[in-house]
Amino acid sequence: MNTVETKVDNGVNTEALIGARGAFSQMPEAASFVFRSTCDWVSGTESSNTINGYFGLGEEQIRKETFVVNADHPEVFAAADTAPTPPELVLSALGSCLTGGVAAVAQHRGIQLRKVQAIIEGEIDVRGILGMDPDIRNGFNAIRVRFEIDADASESDIRALVAQSQKRSAVFDLLTNPTNVFVDVA
Amino acid sequence: MRHISTVIIGAGQAGLAMSKCLSDRSVTHVVIERGEIAHAWISERWDSLRLLTPNWQSRLPGYAYSGDAPDGFMTMPQIADYLRGYAACCAAPVEERTTVTSVTSQGFGYRVETTQGAWQCDNVVLATGACAQAQIPQLANNLPPGVTSMTPMSYKSPAQLDPGGVLVVGASASGTQIAAELRAVGHEVTLAVGSHLRAPRSYRGRDIQWWLDRSGVLDACLDPLDDIDRIRRLPSMQLVGDATLAALDLNTLRARGVQIVGRIAGIREGYAQFSGALANHCALSDLKLNRLLESFDAWAESQTLSGLKPPHRLEPTEVGRDPVLRLRLDDGHIRTVIWATGYRPDFHWLDLPVFNAKGGLDHTFGVVGPGLYVLGMPAQQRRKSAFIDGVGADAEVLANHLIHNRASRVA
Numbered sequence: 038m039n040t041v042e043t044k045v046d047n048g049v050n051t052e053a054l055i056g057a058r059g060a061f062s063q064m065p066e067a068a069s070f071v072f073r074s075t076c077d078w079v080s081g082t083e084s085s086n087t088i089n090g091y092f093g094l095g096e097e098q099i100r101k102e103t104f105v106v107n108a109d110h111p112e113v114f115a116a117a118d119t120a121p122t123p124p125e126l127v128l129s130a131l132g133s134c135l136t137g138g139v140a141a142v143a144q145h146r147g148i149q150l151r152k153v154q155a156i157i158e159g160e161i162d163v164r165g166i167l168g169m170d171p172d173i174r175n176g177f178n179a180i181r182v183r184f185e186i187d188a189d190a191s192e193s194d195i196r197a198l199v200a201q202s203q204k205r206s207a208v209f210d211l212l213t214n215p216t217n218v219f220v221d222v223a
Numbered sequence: 224m225r226h227i228s229t230v231i232i233g234a235g236q237a238g239l240a241m242s243k244c245l246s247d248r249s250v251t252h253v254v255i256e257r258g259e260i261a262h263a264w265i266s267e268r269w270d271s272l273r274l275l276t277p278n279w280q281s282r283l284p285g286y287a288y289s290g291d292a293p294d295g296f297m298t299m300p301q302i303a304d305y306l307r308g309y310a311a312c313c314a315a316p317v318e319e320r321t322t323v324t325s326v327t328s329q330g331f332g333y334r335v336e337t338t339q340g341a342w343q344c345d346n347v348v349l350a351t352g353a354c355a356q357a358q359i360p361q362l363a364n365n366l367p368p369g370v371t372s373m374t375p376m377s378y379k380s381p382a383q384l385d386p387g388g389v390l391v392v393g394a395s396a397s398g399t400q401i402a403a404e405l406r407a408v409g410h411e412v413t414l415a416v417g418s419h420l421r422a423p424r425s426y427r428g429r430d431i432q433w434w435l436d437r438s439g440v441l442d443a444c445l446d447p448l449d450d451i452d453r454i455r456r457l458p459s460m461q462l463v464g465d466a467t468l469a470a471l472d473l474n475t476l477r478a479r480g481v482q483i484v485g486r487i488a489g490i491r492e493g494y495a496q497f498s499g500a501l502a503n504h505c506a507l508s509d510l511k512l513n514r515l516l517e518s519f520d521a522w523a524e525s526q527t528l529s530g531l532k533p534p535h536r537l538e539p540t541e542v543g544r545d546p547v548l549r550l551r552l553d554d555g556h557i558r559t560v561i562w563a564t565g566y567r568p569d570f571h572w573l574d575l576p577v578f579n580a581k582g583g584l585d586h587t588f589g590v591v592g593p594g595l596y597v598l599g600m601p602a603q604q605r606r607k608s609a610f611i612d613g614v615g616a617d618a619e620v621l622a623n624h625l626i627h628n629r630a631s632r633v634a
Contacts, residue, residue: 178545179545193513193514196510197507197510200503200506200507200510201507203500203503204503204507209500209503210500212499213485213488213500214489214496214498214499214500215488215489215491215496
């Protein structure tokens with residue numbers, strides 16, 4: 038396996054990530070993070086999520102900027118189509134998580150990337166969410182990701198990057214394993 | 224109370240190898256064994272199991288296989304005979320049917336309490352092995368009533384099982400072998416697969432262990448720069464001691480009618496849930512295998528070897544378009560779950576502050592503390608540390624350390 042070479046630059050600070058591993062092994066409690074998102078109804082199926090503060094490294098963290106992510110439904114569902122659907126945001130979250138992972142792993146393995154594109158498709162039978170057939174699930178039946186990567190590496194090294202990225206991805210884990218979800222009303 | 228320089232706990236290959244190394248250095252010692260020599264091999268393995276390594280690869284300090292089938296694979300009674308032969312040949316001072324109940328520090332040494340009295344000693348060697356208990360995930364507690372839970376340590380043969388479906392959890396050597404055996408007698412078998420290491424029995428006409436041994440993979444010492452924890456957690460290769468079978472991999476099992484599913488992720492509302500990451504686990508395993516075979520080819524290229532067949536690669540692991548994500552456990556269809564989810568050591572009798580936050584024994588290449596050593600842990604010094612063939616080299620190093628340490632303690 039290649040070691041970190043200075044000439045490879047994918048814009049990832051691997052040294053900082055390796056440093057964080059060292060720090061968290063000394064102080065595992067600092068590795069407990071809580072991420073948050075606040076969702077406000079706008080109108081119809083449109084809603085707006087604001088994301089800023091999170092808990093990590095033992096304290097509340099505030100960002101310089103508050104991010105806004107909106108969601109809506111398309112016109113074929115008689116909605117205003119002002120923003121992507123929530124399931125599409127899930128696909129984009131998976132794409133971003135895997136793509137960021139590819140960059141981080143490539144940097145660590147000394148592989149220079151030139152282009153990375155992932156096309157993510159989720160197959161869904163909408164009769165599920167319409168409650169038409171109890172045997173049809175609401176969510177995606179399957180998600181398929183196709184990466185196109187241009188990099189200074191062999192095909193098998195590129196395949197290994199993509200495999201390792203999945204192995205260490207939060208969103209990939211969330212989608213492939215069950216998660217307890219607790220919903221309450223204040 | 225009796226006094227002695229060194230107490231070795233466990234009379235398997237590790238304890239016997241250490242005994243031989245200490246005898247060679249004139250260190251007085253005793254080997255304490257709860258049952259008889261090779262106890263775990265005889266009583267804690269399933270009936271059809273053969274060693275995953277060929278007979279020639281059971282080399283121990285001052286001892287080697289001398290039979291007429293160097294490429295064969297020993298059954299459990301055979302490996303027990305082999306180790307009894309070793310003990311006799313080295314005149315190992317083994318006290319059988321003696322169980323250690325506690326090890327505590329006393330003075331500059333240790334006090335070892337046993338069911339046959341206590342020993343006071345300068346050194347203790349923990350040689351009870353890395354596979355003293357089956358490791359079962361917490362979620363096993365959610366199994367519905369009516370489903371029998373077993374492990375590769377309690378499983379002996381298909382005769383133990385009720386008719387009906389079986390879920391085997393874990394696809395390393397134990398899980399794949401047991402899945403194949405149960406499928407062969409007609410059970411419907413589902414195999415839950417997480418991280419695994421695929422390996423053919425032979426490559427280019429030579430046993431995989433020949434390649435691993437000769438090319439130096441097994442001899443490789445651990446580099447402090449390696450991710451040692453990761454190496455120590457590596458699962459065993461999907462191997463079976465049967466030269467007539469090309470590979471006991473997922474493709475073979477699928478072709479025999481075993482249903483392949485992802486890693487078990489939960490048991491709730493009567494269903495086992497499986498991870499959707501099966502395709503990636505298979506891709507990772509195929510990539511690793513191909514890298515290994517490439518390294519064999521590169522090594523072979525650098526040697527003058529004759530009679531090797533040309534390089535080839537295995538077919539990619541077939542995952543299927545839509546692997547099953549859940550399996551009903553509470554309708555009587557699945558009668559047995561076998562947790563082939565790994566093994567761990569058992570040091571519950573070791574009353575010393577030598578454990579880490581996760582309960583594992585902390586050691587540096589086998590040195591646990593002053594005069595306290597462990598042998599036979601996965602990759603404790605080299606890749607082959609936990610193999611019969613690997614424990615001898617570690618024992619030599621630790622025996623030298625013990626002598627040196629004893630000299631410096633006296634000085």
